Amino acid sequence: MCVGIPAQVVEILPAERKMAVVEVEGVRREVSIVVVENEGVEVGSWVLLHVGFAMSVIDEEEAQAQLEFMRMLGSVYEEEVEAFSTEVPHSEPAAPPQPAEHSES
Amino acid sequence: MKFVTEFRDPVAARALIKEITALAKDQPPRKFMEVCGGHTHAIYRHGIETLLPESIEMVHGPGCPVCVIPMGRIDDAIAVASREGVTMCCFGDMMRVPGGKSTLLEAKANGADVRIVYSPLDALAIAEREPDREVVFLAVGFETTAPSTAVTAMQARERKVSNFSIFCNHVTIVPPVKAILDSPGMSLDGFLGPGHVSTVIGTGPYEFVPREYGLPLVAAGFEPVDILQGVAMLLRQLAEGRCEVENQYKRVVRDGGNTAALKILGQVFTIRPHFEWRGLGFIAQSALALNEDFAEFDAELKFEVPGVRVADPKACQCGEVLKGAIRPWECKVFGSACTPETPIGTCMVSSEGACAAYFNYGRFRAKTRIPVTST
Numbered sequence: 001m002c003v004g005i006p007a008q009v010v011e012i013l014p015a016e017r018k019m020a021v022v023e024v025e026g027v028r029r030e031v032s033i034v035v036v037e038n039e040g041v042e043v044g045s046w047v048l049l050h051v052g053f054a055m056s057v058i059d060e061e062e063a064q065a066q067l068e069f070m071r072m073l074g075s076v077y078e079e080e081v082e083a084f085s086t087e088v089p090h091s092e093p094a095a096p097p098q099p100a101e102h103s104e105s
Numbered sequence: 106m107k108f109v110t111e112f113r114d115p116v117a118a119r120a121l122i123k124e125i126t127a128l129a130k131d132q133p134p135r136k137f138m139e140v141c142g143g144h145t146h147a148i149y150r151h152g153i154e155t156l157l158p159e160s161i162e163m164v165h166g167p168g169c170p171v172c173v174i175p176m177g178r179i180d181d182a183i184a185v186a187s188r189e190g191v192t193m194c195c196f197g198d199m200m201r202v203p204g205g206k207s208t209l210l211e212a213k214a215n216g217a218d219v220r221i222v223y224s225p226l227d228a229l230a231i232a233e234r235e236p237d238r239e240v241v242f243l244a245v246g247f248e249t250t251a252p253s254t255a256v257t258a259m260q261a262r263e264r265k266v267s268n269f270s271i272f273c274n275h276v277t278i279v280p281p282v283k284a285i286l287d288s289p290g291m292s293l294d295g296f297l298g299p300g301h302v303s304t305v306i307g308t309g310p311y312e313f314v315p316r317e318y319g320l321p322l323v324a325a326g327f328e329p330v331d332i333l334q335g336v337a338m339l340l341r342q343l344a345e346g347r348c349e350v351e352n353q354y355k356r357v358v359r360d361g362g363n364t365a366a367l368k369i370l371g372q373v374f375t376i377r378p379h380f381e382w383r384g385l386g387f388i389a390q391s392a393l394a395l396n397e398d399f400a401e402f403d404a405e406l407k408f409e410v411p412g413v414r415v416a417d418p419k420a421c422q423c424g425e426v427l428k429g430a431i432r433p434w435e436c437k438v439f440g441s442a443c444t445p446e447t448p449i450g451t452c453m454v455s456s457e458g459a460c461a462a463y464f465n466y467g468r469f470r471a472k473t474r475i476p477v478t479s480t
């Protein structure tokens with residue numbers, strides 16, 4: 001949960017709640033842009049995303065480089081993307097999470 | 106150098122390794138601590154230790170937020186989660202963190218309503234959607250995560266969501282670094298500063314490291330090349346007799362941090378007089394609590410939190426690992442009683458923890474480097 005993942009802004013939502021729709025690996029989700037408001041976020045901007053919040057605006061080149069690196073990192077990135085893609089859970093008891101995948105052996 | 110080919114920029118990596126090797130040759134052995142769990146993971150994942158000269162040792166610091174949660178806080182969270190009508194929301198990483206008696210995962214199996222969320226905002230959304238539940242968000246993390254919790258608290262207040270509260274376990278990065286520097290027998294030569302925490306706090310808060318302890322610190326990114334460059338920058342400082350805070354990760358980290366996020370932190374949180382850290386004991390002014398203005402959203406005030414204190418299990422040497430006094434594999438239960446499936450200590454739970462990272466990646470690659478333990 002400590003790593004940020006790069007995401008691209010696809011829509012800025014109406015002002016008051018300071019939210020935007022971002023896309024990560026083809027999945028879209030609403031996230032907060034309140035802490036990067038003054039950094040000139042717009043549609044097409046890349047942000048570093050952390051638990052549903054854009055924490056900094058980064059340039060496209062940096063975003064692509066990070067993406068490439070994160071994909072290489074394997075499980076940590078996959079866990080983040082999976083979490084990002086998860087919908088807000090309802091009360092029915094969910095299946096216990098799969099044990100984390102270990103060694104490449 | 107076979108792993109270098111996996112790097113995004115093998116040419117730069119090779120050049121850096123060459124420079125590091127040359128610099129290291131003219132210096133005594135160096136011990137650098139990487140503070141952040143993201144670095145630890147990347148170092149093992151990419152076998153960076155095996156690329157560095159023998160005289161350079163990377164020590165894994167306290168920067169994995171899951172690893173530093175004391176067992177008592179987990180027991181407290183379980184106590185709240187087990188109350189009638191309560192829904193506890195947490196990040197997935199928290200489910201298997203061992204408390205004194207059980208984990209949140211076990212509490213869930215026993216009927217507690219524990220749900221994994223991606224964001225604190227999701228917990229707030231659940232509270233709004235299910236007004237008859239008391240929804241509690243289990244907040245953990247350093248300054249990278251704390252602003253998200255703060256914004257969520259602000260939104261809860263604006264939207265008057267009275268069935269929402271926060272069990273706050275946010276911690277700050279500087280006090281544990283100080284505690285480690287002050288612990289007896291510490292022999293570090295410099296720090297790789299965390300990347301993403303620094304996007305929020307900037308590089309200013311680390312100035313005490315050179316000023317008071319005479320050690321260099323370089324805030325660095327997560328890619329292998331960033332880490333190598335960070336190490337090279339540390340060695341350069343030492344070679345030139347300099348000692349300062351440098352920012353390797355200028356692409357993302359601004360020296361002044363994120364002022365909007367810092368302002369929000371100041372509006373919502375107050376600093377706790379002390380907070381217990383897994384393996385490190387109580388550290389003064391090292392954690393955040395909701396301030397008076399947000400008291401109505403403070404789960405510790407809303408519910409009776411038992412305030413459990415549990416001593417770390419005897420077998421567990423997480424404290425030594427977190428301080429860098431021993432390496433993960435030197436813990437007696439490493440890989441036998443303690444594995445990612447059945448963690449005894451917290452360092453084995455999160456993939457950013459030193460023990461888990463080493464268990465997952467390091468043990469094969471680093472085999473040749475395992476030093477003989479002196480007992």
Ligand code: SF4
Pocket residue numbers: 420421422423424426433436437438439440443448449450451452453454460
């Ligand atoms: S092996 Fe387990 S008990 Fe030992 S230090 Fe690592 S996490 Fe703690």
